[in-house]
Amino acid sequence: MTQQTLTILHNTPLASGVFRLELAGLDPAEPLAPGQFVNLQIPGFFLRRPISVCDAAGGVLTLIYKSVGEGTRVLSELPPGHSLDVLTGLGRGYDLEKAGRAPLLVGGGAGIPPLYFLAKELLRQGITPRVLLGFNTAAECFYEAEFTALGAETTLVTLEGSRGQKGFVTDHLPKDFTHFYACGPLPMLKALCRATEAPGQLSLEERMGCGFGACMGCSIQTARGPKRVCKDGPVFHREVLGW
């Protein structure tokens, strides 16, 4: 964990209610891992906002967030040049060693961004993942082209079929994958675990107090006892969750 002051380069709409925030000044000495998150201080709000890392390269941190409440609404209105106090390198990310030869990345809506960082890192290690992205509507879709540009075989799914395939991500699971990496809404994660026996890892979301393990605000019960989503997670192997 490092406390850094980063400067907004771009903060622009990406899809309906979804924004991409690029922050300059990231300390290159601190390595960030796919699945980790940062905690942003937004002017006028007491608690920080935890947001997972979408990309970190060349001193630029890229975050994609959904404007869901007052805090993220204010964040979405901050202009380039504005400085933000950011705690970086939080949480335990995805375990890449378990990927096998053909991993599958499954993302739903605002849960998709950390999978982009993961896909990049897997490809850097010579592993080509398949990517399955789920959205509610065509207006909410983002990053299909970015995943494709990385060289990952990418399938897009929307609930009513207004773009890509129709249905849930679980309706379009390939048969032969070695390991899954998922992030998305809780019902999607649980449905995914019901739909496949394959080993995998899931990134969870929870309201947090601190984001670094001090307050026990985000604890969940698991098959291996109480775990803090912020410190022991946010990524958990499915058997730890007992799902």
Added chain:
Amino acid sequence: MVNMNVNLCGIWLDNPVIPASGTFGYGYEMAEHYDINILGTFSFKGTTLEPRFGNPTPRIAECPAGLLNAVGLQNPGVDKVISEELPLLRQVFHKPVMANISGFSLEEYTEVARRLDKEEGIGWLEINISCPNVHGGGMSFGTDPKAAAAVTRAVKAVTTKPVIIKLTPNVTDIVSIAKACEEAGADGLSLINTLLGMRFDLKTRQPLLANTTGGLSGPAVFPIALRMVYQVAQAVRIPVIGLGGVSSARDVLEMLTAGATAVQVGSANLINPAACKEIIEELPKVMEQYGFTEVKTVTIAGR
């Protein structure tokens, strides 16, 4: 040079700054961020006899200038605290630590106190009779002078360590509770714990917290904490630890001015992990700015 030393119930602190229970774990998480031996001491996570998971999530809700929490005393239980947490704590912290104890009965308070009394490195027992987030224990002991005195007497009977009773602000007359604890033999008092509050989610029309209600902390409660510390410090002779929304060295100085011997910092640690470090670095400068040369003089002037 500013003299920051304070005597807290017979044990000297290098400075009056103490991270509050529940915002600092058992110390070792925060030690990843800075050398926590710069602290006066810290109060570790509230410990009960049996392991407790606490309340379901959401446990946290934001408020203007603060937060509500309803963690519900999550902790691994006193035996695991002794066997697993304290050895890790001792690796990173080499001063007497404050043990925070919670319970649901007189017997539980005394049993946890008895077990922690034997532990090397524990300086004080801080008895939490003020947790608003559990049912049938916690705060119910802190809202009645007789019950508060009974807990104090029972714990004092099983330990030679100084006993500090942590008081709740959710009462009509905090002075009567403070006096009852003093008369029952308390060595010190800490106040305030959180104020009971709640918030709703307008989309779902349900309370934001799974526990319905939670404890309010943060800068929002600072003036209330100051007022109560002031009232209690005027009424008792034992040391008072002031807490509630303290976020800066100026806030610490204001608490001392209200009559506090030492000051705990809680919520500020959650949004800025270096909060206590920054406060300790800043405190001598702020004291000099206002013409003080030693911390204990500020307290004496306030009482």
